[in-house]
Every structure is written in C-alpha cells, then in structure tokens.
Amino acid sequence: MNWHFPFVLVATVTLPSVCSQFNPLSLEELGSDTGIQIFNQIVKSRPHDNIVVSPHGIASVLGMLQLGADGRTKKQLTTVMRYGVNGVGKVLKKINKAIVSKKNKDIVTVANAVFVKDGFKMEVPFVTRNRDVFQCEVRNVNFEDPTAACDSVNVWVRNETRGMIDNLLSPDLLDGVLTRLVLVNAVYFKGLWKSRFQPENTKKRTFVAADGKSYQVPMLAQLSVFRCGSTSTPSDLWYNFIELPYHGESISMLIALPTESSTPLSAIIPHISTKTIDSWMNTMVPKRVQVILPKFTAVAQTDLKEPLKVLGITEMFDPSKANFAKITRSENLHVSHILQKAKIEVSEDGTKASAATTAILIARSSPPWFIVDRPFLFFIRHNPTGAVLFMGQINKP
Amino acid sequence: MPRSCLRSQSLTPAPSSLWSRHLDLAFQPHPRSLPLGAWSLPRAPGPWAMAQRMRLGLRWPEAVATALLLGLFQNGMGAEGSEASCGVAVQARVAGGSNASPGHWPWQVSINHDGIHVCGGSLVSEQWVLSAAHCFPRDYHKDHYEVKLGAHELDYYNSQVEVRTVAQVISHPSYLQEGSEGDIALLQLSSPVTFSRYIRPICLPAANASFPNGLQCTVTGWGHVAPSVSLQAPRPLQKLEVPLISRETCNCLYNIDAKPNEPHVIQQDMVCAGYVNGGKDACQGDSGGPLSCPVEGLWYLAGIVSWGDACGAPNRPGVYTLTSSYASWIHHQVAELQPQVVPQIQESEPDGDLCSNYGALNSAPAQGWGWSILLPLGLTLGLLRPWHEH
Numbered sequence: 001m002n003w004h005f006p007f008v009l010v011a012t013v014t015l016p017s018v019c020s021q022f023n024p025l026s027l028e029e030l031g032s033d034t035g036i037q038i039f040n041q042i043v044k045s046r047p048h049d050n051i052v053v054s055p056h057g058i059a060s061v062l063g064m065l066q067l068g069a070d071g072r073t074k075k076q077l078t079t080v081m082r083y084g085v086n087g088v089g090k091v092l093k094k095i096n097k098a099i100v101s102k103k104n105k106d107i108v109t110v111a112n113a114v115f116v117k118d119g120f121k122m123e124v125p126f127v128t129r130n131r132d133v134f135q136c137e138v139r140n141v142n143f144e145d146p147t148a149a150c151d152s153v154n155v156w157v158r159n160e161t162r163g164m165i166d167n168l169l170s171p172d173l174l175d176g177v178l179t180r181l182v183l184v185n186a187v188y189f190k191g192l193w194k195s196r197f198q199p200e201n202t203k204k205r206t207f208v209a210a211d212g213k214s215y216q217v218p219m220l221a222q223l224s225v226f227r228c229g230s231t232s233t234p235s236d237l238w239y240n241f242i243e244l245p246y247h248g249e250s251i252s253m254l255i256a257l258p259t260e261s262s263t264p265l266s267a268i269i270p271h272i273s274t275k276t277i278d279s280w281m282n283t284m285v286p287k288r289v290q291v292i293l294p295k296f297t298a299v300a301q302t303d304l305k306e307p308l309k310v311l312g313i314t315e316m317f318d319p320s321k322a323n324f325a326k327i328t329r330s331e332n333l334h335v336s337h338i339l340q341k342a343k344i345e346v347s348e349d350g351t352k353a354s355a356a357t358t359a360i361l362i363a364r365s366s367p368p369w370f371i372v373d374r375p376f377l378f379f380i381r382h383n384p385t386g387a388v389l390f391m392g393q394i395n396k397p
Numbered sequence: 398m399p400r401s402c403l404r405s406q407s408l409t410p411a412p413s414s415l416w417s418r419h420l421d422l423a424f425q426p427h428p429r430s431l432p433l434g435a436w437s438l439p440r441a442p443g444p445w446a447m448a449q450r451m452r453l454g455l456r457w458p459e460a461v462a463t464a465l466l467l468g469l470f471q472n473g474m475g476a477e478g479s480e481a482s483c484g485v486a487v488q489a490r491v492a493g494g495s496n497a498s499p500g501h502w503p504w505q506v507s508i509n510h511d512g513i514h515v516c517g518g519s520l521v522s523e524q525w526v527l528s529a530a531h532c533f534p535r536d537y538h539k540d541h542y543e544v545k546l547g548a549h550e551l552d553y554y555n556s557q558v559e560v561r562t563v564a565q566v567i568s569h570p571s572y573l574q575e576g577s578e579g580d581i582a583l584l585q586l587s588s589p590v591t592f593s594r595y596i597r598p599i600c601l602p603a604a605n606a607s608f609p610n611g612l613q614c615t616v617t618g619w620g621h622v623a624p625s626v627s628l629q630a631p632r633p634l635q636k637l638e639v640p641l642i643s644r645e646t647c648n649c650l651y652n653i654d655a656k657p658n659e660p661h662v663i664q665q666d667m668v669c670a671g672y673v674n675g676g677k678d679a680c681q682g683d684s685g686g687p688l689s690c691p692v693e694g695l696w697y698l699a700g701i702v703s704w705g706d707a708c709g710a711p712n713r714p715g716v717y718t719l720t721s722s723y724a725s726w727i728h729h730q731v732a733e734l735q736p737q738v739v740p741q742i743q744e745s746e747p748d749g750d751l752c753s754n755y756g757a758l759n760s761a762p763a764q765g766w767g768w769s770i771l772l773p774l775g776l777t778l779g780l781l782r783p784w785h786e787h
Contacts, residue, residue, distance in 0.1 A: 365531055
C-alpha cells in the first residue's frame with residue numbers, strides 16, 4: 001500500500017499596497033512570525049529579487065495542514081508554529097474574522113479552499129474544523145483532466161482576489177493520477193491611503209537598485225504627518241521606519257529602510273520579527289515629514305517547500321513519512337507543492353488630500369525627508385491583531 | 398523657496414523684470430519696486446515718489462556711478478552706528494533669473510538643525526537673527542541648531558561664510574501652532590559676527606511702519622522649488638519678487654474654495670505677498686527667512702516667511718509674520734535692537750479688486766459692473782507704461 005497522493009498546497013496572496021503591525025493577540029503574531037522566518041529563508045536564496053509573501057497566508061495554510069496532520073508530521077508543524085490549531089481554534093477564528101471585518105474599510109479578503117478529487121473521502125472533523133476556524137470551503141474537482149482542474153482552481157483564485165492573481169497553478173503541477181487535493185489560501189487587499197498622494201507630485205526620481213544601477217522610477221511624494229522612528233540591529237546597523245496608514249485606520253504599511261545606503265537589506269532582515277515590529281509601533285512618534293516613495297507593482301511566486309524544510313518542517317513533503325491521517329485514512333497523502341503568489345500595487349490612491357489635521361501642515365520650515373530611493377522592506381499589518389498580511393523586499397521597483 | 402515656476406517669469410512679465418535688464422550694479426533697493434498705484438494719482442507725490450522720479454531722470458551710467466560712490470562710503474564708514482547700518486547691500490543683478498547673486502541679500506542666514514537646513518532667518522545685528530517661532534519646536538534643543546551667515550550656495554563652503562551656534566532662542570509666547578499668531582523668534586548667536594559685503598543686517602521696521610499694498614518686495618531662501626521638490630545642488634539662494642497683499646484681501650482670497658474643516662485665517666500680525674494666480678511663492682524650507690521691502694534706498698524686514706496653503710496655489714499667497722507688529726516686543730527683548738522709522742512713501746491703495754475680480758470673473762459681470770473692472774485694469778496698464786520707456 002505504498003500509494004502516496006501528493007496534494008498541491010497553494011497559498012495565493014494579493015495586495016495593492018500595505019503593511020501591518022503588532023497586536024494584543026500574540027497568537028497571530030506567532031503565526032505571522034512563522035511567515036517572517038520563511039521570508040528570511042527565501043531572501044537568503046534570492047537576495048536581489050523582489051519578494052512578496054503573506055506571512056498571515058502562510059500561517060493559515062500551515063494551520064489548515066496541521067488540522068489534517070498527525071504524528072511527527074503534526075509535531076513538526078506545531079513546533080515551528082509554536083501553537084496547536086486545535087487548542088486555540090476559537091481565538092484563531094476570532095482573529096481571522098477581525099482581519100476581514102468590514103470595520104476595517106480597507107478591503108481584505110481571505111479565501112481558503114480545499115479542492116478535492118471527485119469521490120475522495122475526507123475525515124469529517126478535518127472538513128468541519130477547517131470550515132469553522134479558517135472559513136475554508138471544500139470543492140470537488142476532477143484532477144484526471146489536469147488542464148480543466150487547473151482552470152477551475154485558477155478561476156476561483158482569480159475571483160477571490162478580484163482579478164489580481166492569475167494563473168496560480170500550471171497543469172504540470174497536477175498529476176492526473178496522483179493528485180488528491182489542492183489546498184489554496186488567497187489573500188486580497190485593496191487599501192486606500194488615509195492620506196492620498198497628489199498625482200501631480202509624482203515625479204520620476206532616481207532609485208539605486210540592489211545591483212548598484214540607477215533607475216528613474218515614478219515616485220510618490222507627500223508632505224504630511226506620519227509616525228516614524230529609527231533603531232539599530234544588535235550589530236549596530238541603523239535603519240529607519242515609517243508608518244503609512246490606510247484609510248480604515250486598522251491597516252498600515254510599514255517601511256523599513258537602512259539608514260546608510262551601504263547597509264544591505266540582508267543585514268537588517270534577520271533582525272525582524274513580529275516582536276521587532278511591535279517595538280517599532282511603540283517607539284514611533286508622529287512627525288511632519290516629507291515622504292518620497294516609489295510607485296510600484298510587485299508580483300512574486302514563491303515555492304515555500306525549501307524554506308519550510310530549512311525551518312524543520314520536512315516530513316509532510318516526504319512520501320514515505322508524511323502523516324495526514326486526519327485528512328483521510330484510506331490513502332497516504334503527502335504535500336508535493338506549497339506555492340504562494342502575491343502581488344502588491346502601491347499608488348497615489350487615497351481617500352483624502354492630506355492628513356486629518358492639515359492645520360499643522362502649512363508652515364514653511366523644511367521637514368525631514370523620508371526618501372525611499374534604495375532597496376527597502378515593507379509590511380502590511382493589521383494593527384488590531386498584529387497580523388502581517390504581506391511583507392516584501394523591493395530591490396527594484 | 399521661490400518656486401521654480403518663477404523661472405517662467407516671461408509668461409507674466411512684471412515691471413521688475415524689465416528693470417532688472419538695465420541694472421548692472423547699483424545699490425538696492427531699485428526704483429523697480431515702485432508699487433502699482435504709486436505713480437499717478439491725484440495725490441501730492443510723497444517723498445518716495447519724488448525720489449523715484451528723480452532717479453528716473455538720471456541716465457543709467459550716472460546712476461551706476463552714484464551707486465558705486467555710495468557703496469564705498471558705506472564700506473568706509475563701517476556698519477555700526479550710522480543710520481544706514483542696516484538694509485544696504487551691493488547688488489549685482491542677473492536679469493530674469495531665480496538664482497540670487499552672492500552678497501545680494503547679506504542678511505539672509507540658513508538655520509540648520511542637526512546639520513540639515515530647516516529654515517531661513519534674517520540678521521538684524523551683530524549677534525541677533527530674526528526667524529519664525531515654528532522653526533524651533535519646544536522639544537528641539539537649541540544646541541542642535543547652527544546659523545550659517547554669508548552663504549550663497551549651501552553645498553559649498555567659502556571663506557565668506559561664518560557659522561555660529563545658538564546661545565539663546567526667544568520664541569514669541571503667543572505662538573501655539575502652525576498658522577497661529579506670534580510666529581516670530583529671536584536667536585542670539587554664540588558670538589558676534591563682523592559685517593562684510595556678504596554679512597550685513599536688514600533694517601527692522603518700527604511699529605508704525607506701513608508698506609503699501611502692491612509694493613514689490615523680495616522673498617529669498619533655500620526652500621523647496623515646488624511642493625515636495627527640494628532645491629538642487631549646489632543649492633544657490635533663490636529670490637523672488639512678490640507684491641504685498643493686504644491682510645483683508647488675503648483673507649478674502651483664502652476664503653475662495655476654502656475647505657470648511659480646514660480654516661486658514663490671516664491674523665492681525667500677518668501680511669501676505671504673492672500672486673493671485675499662484676505659481677510663484679515661498680515654500681517649505683523658506684520659513685523664517687526675510688520678505689525684504691525697499692523704501693528710499695534701504696531694505697526693511699517687512700515680513701518673515703511663515704505659512705501658506707501648499708506653495709504657489711491660486712488664491713493662496715504666501716503668509717508672512719508682519720515684523721512691525723513685533724517692533725516693541727523685539728526692542729523689549731533685546732534693547733540694542735532698534736526698529737527704524739520707515740519713511741511713509743505713500744498711502745496704501747485698496748487692493749480688494751485682487752479678490753473681488755475673482756468673483757466677477759466667475760459670474761459673468763452685469764454691464765453696470767464693467768466699469769469698475771475696467772478701471773483698475775486701465776490704471777494698471779497706465780502705470781506700467783513708464784517702466785517700459787525706461
């Protein structure tokens with residue numbers, strides 16, 4: 001009985017621009033932390049690429065898997081994640097609801113689904129727990145026709161991400177004989193800046209990319225009051241950070257930029273965790289500041305398999321060791337792929353011309369400048385929970 | 398800073414630019430600063446108007462010679478003590494440009510915070526600089542400031558430049574927040590400076606000083622050349638001629654298309670200068686710097702760059718702290734600072750048409766209104782003519 005049925009695990013992420021912060025619910029921070037660790041692994045192998053991932057999406061997908069895992073496979077997952085989904089299901093559910101709450105105004109859509117081979121028998125608790133905690137829907141699909149199956153997954157993802165994420169899967173990832181299920185997590189975020197960037201202030205400016213070359217890229221400019229600060233890594237490398245809030249007040253983009261242009265992002269990244277981000281949030285002070293920020297779109301597709309293995313999640317990928325007995329007892333399953341595709345768009349769009357208190361923006365002293373004209377990190381953070389919806393490094397906008 | 402748009406001056410030729418083409422070397426102020434309305438009018442000409450006419454009667458070479466003699470005299474006398482120890486500068490002019498000439502505005506200083514230019518200021522004595530209160534937030538310590546005097550290009554050091562730390566900052570107590578009254582501050586330099594061609598004080602106007610509406614004054618600074626666009630290296634000092642606008646008219650302009658939740662009020666201690674159409678204005682980084690107005694051969698610090706809605710927006714002229722309203726405060730704080738009586742050159746003409754024209758243009762004027770609009774226009778054209786002839 002050495003049948004091993006791979007299932008493709010897909011996390012899809014979309015974001016038009018933002019970042020997030022810490023929260024009182026440290027559970028979500030643990031989840032996002034796992035995602036940040038994975039990001040650290042990814043950038044090690046691709047230091048000069050633009051990378052965008054969703055730590056919250058990674059945590060959701062791993063959580064969904066955890067519900068179906070057993071034995072050592074489950075142990076590895078809980079060890080890295082530092083929590084068992086079953087023990088904290090209620091809290092997780094609350095967090096997941098808070099993130100998509102209409103109160104946020106910013107549009108966040110998190111869509112989770114399991115695409116199951118027609119006639120495949122799943123354990124009932126796996127289905128109900130996933131539905132309950134992750135609002136995960138179960139859909140049947142005929143993997144024997146990989147092209148059609150791929151299409152139906154991609155159409156679902158495209159709809160859930162309002163067209164932002166296209167072609168998540170390619171048919172060659174599906175095995176018509178072996179594939180039993182595809183697990184998908186999609187995150188879509190459309191934020192409008194609380195303080196809009198005036199399109200007439202957008203000008204081409206020089207961005208010095210990670211390769212040392214200068215590029216002329218359109219950059220947004222705004223004089224406003226933003227919370228910002230600076231800190232250093234344990235090795236005394238300084239970097240600055242700034243919070244650009246979205247209009248619903250609950251989601252913000254955070255940007256971290258090495259103070260010295262000679263400091264590479266790779267020197268800063270290992271220092272960053274949800275704890276670090278929390279400390280930024282606690283030390284930032286509102287300042288009248290002139291912000292210059294590239295207008296950009298970044299799309300990145302990432303295979304999370306290798307980074308997860310480095311963190312110690314190995315068994316679920318191993319056909320001879322993977323244990324997903326809680327998904328089904330009738331067949332041996334393992335994870336063949338875990339993909340995430342994320343997209344972010346940063347533009348001028350916002351809800352109002354300037355910060356709430358424009359009265360403080362009329363004086364004509366020269367404000368400090370926060371010029372993002374070299375590689376930077378960004379985070380889109382749901383502040384009430386601390387969930388990091390997206391994070392990325394931009395080496396060349 | 399004066400906006401870069403001022404480089405497109407040719408689009409809206411002002412009388413001043415016509416003048417500057419003729420001037421090579423002369424003492425400031427130029428007669429070019431004749432306010433619209435100063436010529437004319439069936440009033441007895443004031444002393445200033447007469448002086449203007451006399452100057453106009455001179456041929457240029459003579460005028461230049463006179464100016465040079467005066468210059469030597471001034472330098473020979475030294476700056477201290479004499480009546481004309483302030484507000485005098487040797488000025489070599491560049492026509493139509495926005496870069497100032499070195500030594501042209503010797504009272505202009507750059508105020509740095511942690512080594513970064515944040516504001517301008519005006520030298521008013523060997524040891525005192527006048528600037529804007531908002532340049533010195535309460536949580537900033539005076540030790541972080543430095544004053545650079547005699548500078549032209551901020552990015553290059555030259556031997557004329559003097560740098561002083563700040564011994565004392567006296568902000569006016571009524572300044573509370575951006576846009577509030579009292580946006581004025583006195584800075585005591587750590588040690589006195591020696592006046593030179595590049596470092597000289599400007600005259601402080603006395604409390605009763607009245608600068609007529611429309612008077613062409615000059616704002617100078619190293620601020621942004623457009624919103625969110627900083628001055629490019631080597632950052633030469635920028636100058637821009639701006640006509641004075643009365644407080645009442647300015648309030649009227651600021652009420653056009655005003656956002657109800659963002660009221661901007663021109664307070665009693667403020668004066669405006671600039672253009673109804675926008676495009677030319679001071680901007681971020683110019684704060685604290687001088688609005689220098691010429692009266693009978695001397696430059697007076699009529700205003701201090703304070704605030705404005707964006708920079709160079711239509712109907713949003715620059716707003717300046719009216720220095721004369723703080724004459725007694727200044728003297729009270731620093732007894733050695735003596736505001737000067739400004740010769741009353743003329744009565745101020747009403748400038749309400751700057752704002753009411755707006756309404757008229759936007760609601761097709763009835764016939765009966767035509768005259769009141771045509772009249773000021775005709776007057777203006779008439780006033781411009783003498784300038785063209787000279």
